[in-house]
Each structure stands twice: as C-alpha cells, then as structure tokens.
Amino acid sequence: MTRTVYVTGIDRGDGRQVVELGVMELLTRQVDRVGVFRPLVHDGPDRLFELLRARYRLAQDPASVYGMGYDEASRLRAEQGTDELVSQLVDRFHRVARDYEVVLVLGTDYADTQFPDELALNARLANEFGASVIPVVGGRGQSAESVLAETRNAHQAYAGLGCDVLTMVVNRVAPADRARIHERMDSRLPVPCYVLPDEPALSAPTVAQITQTLGGTVLLGDDAGLSRDALDFVFGGATLPTFLNALTPGCLVVTPGDRADLVVGSLAAHSAGTPPIAGVLLTLDERPSDDVLTLAARLAPGTPVVSVPGNSFPTAAELFSLEGKLNAATPRKAETALGLFERHVDTADLMRRVSAPSTDRVTPMMFEHKLLERARSDRRRIVLPEGTEERILRAADVLLRRGVCDLTLLGPVEQIRKKAADLGVSLGDAQLVDPQTSELRDSFAAEYARLRAHKGVTVELAHDVVSDVNYFGTLMVEKGLADGMVSGSVHSTAATIRPAFEIIKTRPDAEIVSSVFFMCLADKVLVYGDCAVNPDPDAEQLADIAVQSADTARQFGVEPRIAMLSYSTGTSGSGADVDKVRRATELVRQRRDDLKIEGPIQYDAAVEPTVAATKLPGSEVAGQASVLVFPDLNTGNNTYKAVQRSAGAIAVGPVLQGLRKPVNDLSRGALVGDIVNTVAITAVQAQGPRTA
Incomplete structure (x- = not known):
C-alpha cells in the first residue's frame, strides 16, 4: 500500500x-519512487513543484501533480x-x-481562496487519501504564548477531525x-512538536525577483549576482562617509x-x-554615465546594478512587501531551508x-x-586548500548551509x-587561513x-614548502587542526596526494595507499578498486586493496561481497595474470575470514545472477558482488569510465584509502x-569505521 504524507497548515x-x-528530502532517502500531489492549485507556475522536480529529478508528469x-x-x-469535489480529488x-x-501531498495554501472551511477540507482530504x-x-510576529495556544488548537482541530x-x-x-516554545510544546502534545526559528535569508527576495517585480533594467551584473538575497535595504541620501557606515552585509543599496558617489x-x-552587498538599485530612471558604469564593473564584477523607473518612496513600499x-x-x-x-x-x-516502505534498491540520490x-x-x-576557486566556494556554501561539516579554506x-x-x-563560520602569513607557518616548517x-x-x-596550500592543508590534518583534506579541482593528483604520502603516510594495517570509486547505478551502488592509484599491483598489494x-x-553502508576480477572464472584459466588474482584471493581469505570473496571471476559472473x-x-x-577489485589500473580505469559513460552511472571518487x-x-x-560528495565522504572517513 502506498504511504502518504500530507503537509498542511491553518x-x-x-x-x-x-x-x-x-x-521530501526524508522520503527520497528511503525510497526511489516518490510522487507529489497538490489537490488545489492557483493559475501560473507551481514554484515549489518545479523546485522538487529539479532537485530530486522527478520523472512524474507535471499534469498528474494537480x-x-x-x-x-x-x-x-x-x-x-x-x-463531489472530494470524490473527484480522491480519484x-x-x-x-x-x-x-x-506520495507527498501539498495542502492548500489559504491564499486568495474561496473556501471558508479550508482546514476542514484539508483534514477530510487527508483522511480520504489515507494520509x-x-x-x-x-x-x-506572534508572542510565545500566542504560538503555544495556536499550536494546541491546530492539533486539536486536525485530531478532532479524525486525522x-x-x-x-x-x-x-x-x-x-x-x-522556550519547544520545551513547553513537547510536554503538552501527544506527538512531537518541532520549532523552527525565523530565517531572514529565506524570506529575503533575490535581486532577480526585485528586478522583475519592479520592472527594472539590469545595467551591470551576472546571473550569480542577480541570485543574491537582499537581506536588508539601505537608502542613500546622506553624504558618502555617513552612507558607508550604514551599509550592512547583504544589503541592497x-x-x-x-x-554616482554612492554607487x-x-x-x-x-x-x-566591508561589507559585501547584494547590489545597487537606482531610482528615478536615472543612470550613471558610461564612465561611472565602467568603473563600477571593474570594482565589483558580477555585482548587479539595476535601474527602476519609480522614485524612492513607492519603490521602498514595494520592496518591503516583497518576500x-x-x-x-x-x-x-533550498540549501538554507534544508x-x-x-x-x-x-x-x-x-x-x-x-x-515509508523500505526497499533494497539504492539509487544515486x-x-x-x-x-x-x-x-x-x-x-x-x-x-x-583551493579557497579561491569558484567551484570550491559554491560547494562550501552548500556544505555550510546544510550543516554537513565545518570548513577551513586556504588562500x-x-x-x-x-x-565569495x-x-x-x-561562507558563514568557515575559517579562512592564508598559509603565506599564518602564524602556523613556522611550526609547520619545523615539523x-x-x-x-x-x-x-x-x-x-x-x-x-609549507607555504604551498596542499602541504599546509596536509599539515593541518596531521597536527589535528583539521580532520581531513580535499583538493585537486585546480591541482594535479600528484600535487594533492604527494604531501599525504610524505606527511600522513599509511596506516599500520595497510601495505599501500589505494582508491575506490562508488559507482551509483540506477538501483544499486558498487565499489570499484583500484581505478586511480596503483598501476600494476602484485598479489600481496591486490589483497591489500581488496581488504x-x-x-x-x-x-x-555497502555490505561487502568481493569479486577479484580476471578474464577467467574459477579454475577455467591459467597464466601469470590469473595466478596473481588467485593468489591474492587466497591471501584475503587467510587474513580476513569474515569477508565473502570470490576469485578469479569475470565481471559478468560477478554481477549477473x-x-x-x-x-x-x-x-x-x-x-551479487558489491566490491569489484580490478587486477591493474589499466583495466580498472577504463572499466569505470566505460560504465560511467555507457550506463549513465554516477562515479563518486576517487576515494583514497590506507592513509592514517x-x-x-x-x-x-x-x-x-x-x-560536495567528496567532502562529505572525507568527513565520514574522519569519523572512523562504521560500527553498525
């Protein structure tokens, strides 16, 4: 039976x-196929469904949603x-x-509707849907006492209607x-009550939304600048020194x-x-000269400068009504909301x-x-270490908004x-460190x-040497000032991992450093090793890679069933390459009798029942193999790329293993x-072995 969750309000x-x-985030963690249904919809685009469809790659026909x-x-x-209305909606x-x-049901929004008993309608629909x-x-804008009373009344209303x-x-x-609200509600309701604080960044309009609403013309700025949140509005009219003191982070001027002086x-x-602003909004349909705009573009590339026809007073009235x-x-x-x-x-x-009903399938998402x-x-x-690289900064923004880990950026x-x-x-609470000027440089050099x-x-x-960002970052990890490091978006693999070989070195139980890719197929995750580090491991090294x-x-969270891959299965073939894999398989069995392993085995026999x-x-x-160990780098690297491109798999990695x-x-x-995924993987590695 389909499980249904109905989110509604009062x-x-x-x-x-x-x-x-x-x-939706929780549901898609549990199952692959999540549907969305909105019983009643306003004219125009459904912004939330478009967000859900884009973010969670929903294949659902939009026409079926409403x-x-x-x-x-x-x-x-x-x-x-x-x-009759309810009957048709249920159908x-x-x-x-x-x-x-x-199915996630998005309840009615109580906005510009003609249903005086909208709460009762939502409750009845939820009951009819079995949700x-x-x-x-x-x-x-409410006092704590008012919120407490309203929440108790809302629970009584829905529970009283049989929900x-x-x-x-x-x-x-x-x-x-x-x-205080959370503490008091927790003891007064028969179900949990979660209390979320007001988050200004969520209700702040973007510069793009302001531009569209006011009918503005973009004089300067790019898409990234137009997507900034206007967290505050600062109206210019004072002299420049006074005006600058009034600026706040994320404000729209x-x-x-x-x-031109204020611009x-x-x-x-x-x-x-000091501080970073969202952009500049020019009123009265007046525009600075080309010379001023050229200077402005050089001062803050990408920062939007927008012209609107109205004067400051009606513009202010519209701005304060935007959400x-x-x-x-x-x-x-969306990242902030999550x-x-x-x-x-x-x-x-x-x-x-x-x-939600559990499933054995594990999709990439x-x-x-x-x-x-x-x-x-x-x-x-x-x-x-690559703190000035655009992709790193955008990833840091996501990681911090989602609370995935703490970050230190170098540069x-x-x-x-x-x-940024x-x-x-x-960058929130991210730590920023310049290796060239850091007080840690001398002690790192000595170490x-x-x-x-x-x-x-x-x-x-x-x-x-330690002024190099990768060496500096590696030393931070070695000295316990960070738990892990991720680099390589603009550095070579050698530049990224050489410092780790020199400073962190291998674990006592590891013979070599190797790597795996998590290959996220349509319905499962396979682990491929080693596809990135060791060109031609011998039998002992291959066994180490397998373990x-x-x-x-x-x-x-992937239960290991190891396939030691070769061009031969079982005892059907012989030769130096097959013998190496056979010897490595026996070594794994000797070292770790808790591991399920088969080898030598061909790829098709490993994965196809x-x-x-x-x-x-x-x-x-x-x-039913879940861990596939390739006999050499040539085979592994080509196979992972072939599967990635031909099967549409998502390859997460390489993930290094064997380092301390x-x-x-x-x-x-x-x-x-x-x-984002690689940083999360590194954070999980830093937590230590999985115990459950």
Whole structure:
C-alpha cells in the first residue's frame, strides 16, 4: 500500500515550503519512487513543484501533480457539493498513488481562496487519501504564548477531525523564543512538536525577483549576482562617509541614479568586503554615465546594478512587501531551508514515524542523502586548500548551509572574501587561513623539516614548502587542526596526494595507499578498486586493496561481497595474470575470514545472477558482488569510465584509502555536486569505521 504524507497548515504565511522540502528530502532517502500531489492549485507556475522536480529529478508528469484549479473547485463545490469535489480529488490522487511507493501531498495554501472551511477540507482530504498529517503553524510576529495556544488548537482541530497527526511543526518563530516554545510544546502534545526559528535569508527576495517585480533594467551584473538575497535595504541620501557606515552585509543599496558617489562608494566597499552587498538599485530612471558604469564593473564584477523607473518612496513600499520564495531558480535558498529543517527537526524520529516502505534498491540520490546525513551526524572539520576557486566556494556554501561539516579554506583571506562576495555565496563560520602569513607557518616548517630530514630538507627549505596550500592543508590534518583534506579541482593528483604520502603516510594495517570509486547505478551502488592509484599491483598489494575496499564499502553502508576480477572464472584459466588474482584471493581469505570473496571471476559472473548460476553455482558472491577489485589500473580505469559513460552511472571518487588520516583528490573537471560528495565522504572517513 502506498504511504502518504500530507503537509498542511491553518493559515497563510506559515512558510511551510521549508517543511515540504524537508519531508521530501526524508522520503527520497528511503525510497526511489516518490510522487507529489497538490489537490488545489492557483493559475501560473507551481514554484515549489518545479523546485522538487529539479532537485530530486522527478520523472512524474507535471499534469498528474494537480487535482484541479481553485476556480474549478469552487464552481464544482457550489454546483454539486463538497462530496463531489472530494470524490473527484480522491480519484485524481489515486491515479498518482498507484504509480509510487510514497506520495507527498501539498495542502492548500489559504491564499486568495474561496473556501471558508479550508482546514476542514484539508483534514477530510487527508483522511480520504489515507494520509498521515503534518500541520504547520506560522509564528512570525506572534508572542510565545500566542504560538503555544495556536499550536494546541491546530492539533486539536486536525485530531478532532479524525486525522492521523504525525507531528506538529511551528515555523518562523522569533529565535529568542524557539527553545522556550519547544520545551513547553513537547510536554503538552501527544506527538512531537518541532520549532523552527525565523530565517531572514529565506524570506529575503533575490535581486532577480526585485528586478522583475519592479520592472527594472539590469545595467551591470551576472546571473550569480542577480541570485543574491537582499537581506536588508539601505537608502542613500546622506553624504558618502555617513552612507558607508550604514551599509550592512547583504544589503541592497537604493539610491537615486544621479548619485554616482554612492554607487561607486558602495561597490568599492563591496570589493573590499566591508561589507559585501547584494547590489545597487537606482531610482528615478536615472543612470550613471558610461564612465561611472565602467568603473563600477571593474570594482565589483558580477555585482548587479539595476535601474527602476519609480522614485524612492513607492519603490521602498514595494520592496518591503516583497518576500522571497523557494523555487528552482533559488537553489541556495533550498540549501538554507534544508539546513534549517535538519537542525531543528529530529529527522531520524520523523522518518520512523513516516515509516515509508523500505526497499533494497539504492539509487544515486539515496546514496547521496545517506552520505550527507552520516557526515552531519558527527560533524568534522575539512580543509579545502583551493579557497579561491569558484567551484570550491559554491560547494562550501552548500556544505555550510546544510550543516554537513565545518570548513577551513586556504588562500589569501581578502581574495577569498572578495570572490565569495562576487559570487554571492555565504561562507558563514568557515575559517579562512592564508598559509603565506599564518602564524602556523613556522611550526609547520619545523615539523616538515623533522619529517623529511632523511631527505636533506632544512627548516629554511621547509619554510617555502609549507607555504604551498596542499602541504599546509596536509599539515593541518596531521597536527589535528583539521580532520581531513580535499583538493585537486585546480591541482594535479600528484600535487594533492604527494604531501599525504610524505606527511600522513599509511596506516599500520595497510601495505599501500589505494582508491575506490562508488559507482551509483540506477538501483544499486558498487565499489570499484583500484581505478586511480596503483598501476600494476602484485598479489600481496591486490589483497591489500581488496581488504581496504571491503572496509571502505562497509563504512559507507555497502555490505561487502568481493569479486577479484580476471578474464577467467574459477579454475577455467591459467597464466601469470590469473595466478596473481588467485593468489591474492587466497591471501584475503587467510587474513580476513569474515569477508565473502570470490576469485578469479569475470565481471559478468560477478554481477549477473543468471551468468553466475552457470559459471559458479552456489557461490555467496557470484551474481551479487558489491566490491569489484580490478587486477591493474589499466583495466580498472577504463572499466569505470566505460560504465560511467555507457550506463549513465554516477562515479563518486576517487576515494583514497590506507592513509592514517583522510585526504581525497578531486578531478579537475569536478562539478560542485562532486565536490560536495567528496567532502562529505572525507568527513565520514574522519569519523572512523562504521560500527553498525
């Protein structure tokens, strides 16, 4: 039977999109096929569904998502009654439910509707759908006592109408009241109550939204600049020194277009990072001269300068009425929303309450969800040496918004801040360190000289070496100032991992450093090793790679069943290459009798049950291998790339194994999502072996 979760409210303005997004995140961690249904919809694009579709790669036909429009529903109810309206909506819901394991229902929004008993309608629909309900109560602008009373009343209303209330969520409360409300609600309701504080970044409109609403013209700026949140508005009218003192981080400067001094001054302040602004809005349809615009573009590349026709007073009135929305065009808001949800909701308990049907399938998205959740459960600090690289900064923004780990970024501090400001990304509490000027440089030089004294390295030479960001970051890991390091987006593999070989070195139980890729196929995750480090391992090294790969697989929730790959299966072939694999298999059995292993075995017999039944009947591994160990780098590297390109698999890695502390290398073509995953993997490695 399809499991259904119905997120609803009691009035408009509760910001429940945060909860809907958070619940969708939980559901997609459990199952592959999650459907969405919105019983009643307004005209125009459904911003939240477009966000869900883009973020979670939903294949659902958008036409199936919606029950009917509000106008149609109002007419139907007036002409044929509520029972007929509900009957038709139930029929349309079941057309969706039959195709999905779980359905998330997005309740009505209480905005510009003609249903005076909208709460009762939501409750009845939830009951008819067989759904469990998560009511959301908005607390913005209310006292703690008012929020408490409203939440109790909302629970009584839905429970009294026969709903299965999973949990209550109070959203947008004053941060100072959050803990008190949560404590009091927890003891007064029969279900958990989660309390989310008001988050200004979620309600802040983007510069693009402001431009569209006001009919503005973009004079300067790029897409990244236009996506910045306007966290505050500062209106220019004072002299430049007074005006600059009024600027706040993330503010939108609003000034008449003929005040070139304020335009240039605010952009110069942004360029210096004191403070970074969202952009400049010019009123009165006045535009600075071309010379001023040219100077502005050089001062703060990408920062938007927008001209609007109105004067400052009506412009201000419209600005203060605007509110940011979650949609596919605001991915940073989505990350902020999920971070807020995950910080203040007991997601493990809520997931148990939802009790979506479990599945043995592990899709790429489910693997990524579990990876981020695991990293978040025991936060570690990861150092990113390439702190001025755009993709690294964008990944850092995602990681910090989601609360995945703590970060240290290396590079010239002011340059990092300026680049982040230009990109419109937030570095939050990230630590910024410049190896050239850091007070740690001298002690790191002494340590490196000690470690490499046998190679003739002096303190003077070491002083230059440790100013390199990869050496500096590796020493931070070695000295316990960071738990792991990720580099390689603009550095070679050798530049990234050589410092680790020299400084961190291998674990006592590891003969060599090797690597694996997590190959995320449509319905499972396979672990490939070694496809990136060792060109032609001998039997002992191959056995070491197999053991390390099995332990890495288990650490990330993949039950290891090891296939030692060759061009021959079982005893059917002979030769030096097959004998090497056979010898390595025996060594693994001798060292680790707890591991399931088969070898030599061909790839098809390792992963395809029908082939395995013919070639190795009765094997515990054949046909269901999860860890595939290649005999050499040539075979492994080509195979992972062939599977990645031909089968559409997502390859996460390479993940280095065998080091005493985790250091991982990025492909120089790594996308932001690849970097996020690799940092999360490194954080999980730093947590230690998986115990459950």
